[in-house]
Amino acid sequence: RLDSVDFALTDKSLIPMGFGASNSVAGAGAWAYVSGRILSPAPNLVRVVNRDAVVFATGLESSFRVSDARGLAFSSDGKRMFIAGRYPETLLIVSIMADGQNAPGLSLVRGVALPDGPNEVRTIPRQGRGDLVAVTCTSPGSVALYDDDVGDLVTVVSAVGIQPFGL
Numbered sequence: 204r205l206d207s208v209d210f211a212l213t214d215k216s217l218i219p220m221g222f223g224a225s226n227s228v229a230g231a232g233a234w235a236y237v238s239g240r241i242l243s244p245a246p247n248l249v250r251v252v253n254r255d256a257v258v259f260a261t262g263l264e265s266s267f268r269v270s271d272a273r274g275l276a277f278s279s280d281g282k283r284m285f286i287a288g289r290y291p292e293t294l295l296i297v298s299i300m301a302d303g304q305n306a307p308g309l310s311l312v313r314g315v316a317l318p319d320g321p322n323e324v325r326t327i328p329r330q331g332r333g334d335l336v337a338v339t340c341t342s343p344g345s346v347a348l349y350d351d352d353v354g355d356l357v358t359v360v361s362a363v364g365i366q367p368f369g370l
Contacts, residue, residue: 218256223247227274227323231281231299234307238272238286248272249286249297251306259306266311269293273321276336278351279328284309285336285349287321294321294338294349294356315355318343325370341366 224240233254239247241264248264249272269288276285277299286295293314301307319342327335333351340347344364350357 218252218258220250220252220258221247221260223250225250226272229275229277229284231277231307232301234301236275236284238275240271241268248288249275249284249309251309253306257306261309263295263297263309263311267293267295267314269295269314274323274338276324276326278326278334283312283351285324285326285338287317287324287338288314289321292317292319292321292340294324294336294347296349296351296354313354315349317347317356318345318359320366321347322368323370337370339367339370341368346370 225237227238229236235252237250246264247260249261250258252258269290271289273287282299284297284299288295294317295314296312298310298312299307317338318340321338321340323339325337336349338347344362344367346360346363347356348358
């Protein structure tokens with residue numbers, strides 16, 4: 204949290220999120236979703252935080268074990284979240300139950316195997332159809348495309364560069 208006049212960073216600017224590393228953040232409404240790593244003593248695949256410093260762990264790591272969550276993105280209708288996970292390399296498809304008042308509930312829909320080294324995730328909306336989800340995969344130099352209507356990867360575009368990262 205920063206003062207909009209001088210942007211001075213103080214101890215009060217930071218919201219403590221507890222133990223564990225984080226990687227990416229995406230916002231939806233009053234909540235920010237933070238991907239993380241499953242490290243002891245507090246594994247947190249995804250934490251959710253708001254401006255009032257309310258922080259909670261979603262418990263997704265108990266539904267599907269990946270040791271490192273990377274990029275995340277929301278579906279165009281805001282009802283799903285797509286998370287790139289490593290070890291095993293997986294695209295996690297998560298349902299979001301949100302009423303705008305309370306903390307959102309998350310539940311795992313499925314995990315889809317990805318090429319090695321997934322990093323960033325972006326949603327590509329399609330009129331009248333489910334979203335496409337693009338995922339960069341650094342090790343093979345590819346971009347994987349997941350079709351939410353199909354529920355699986357539909358193609359992997361190879362040779363897009365050496366270790367593609369951002370989208």
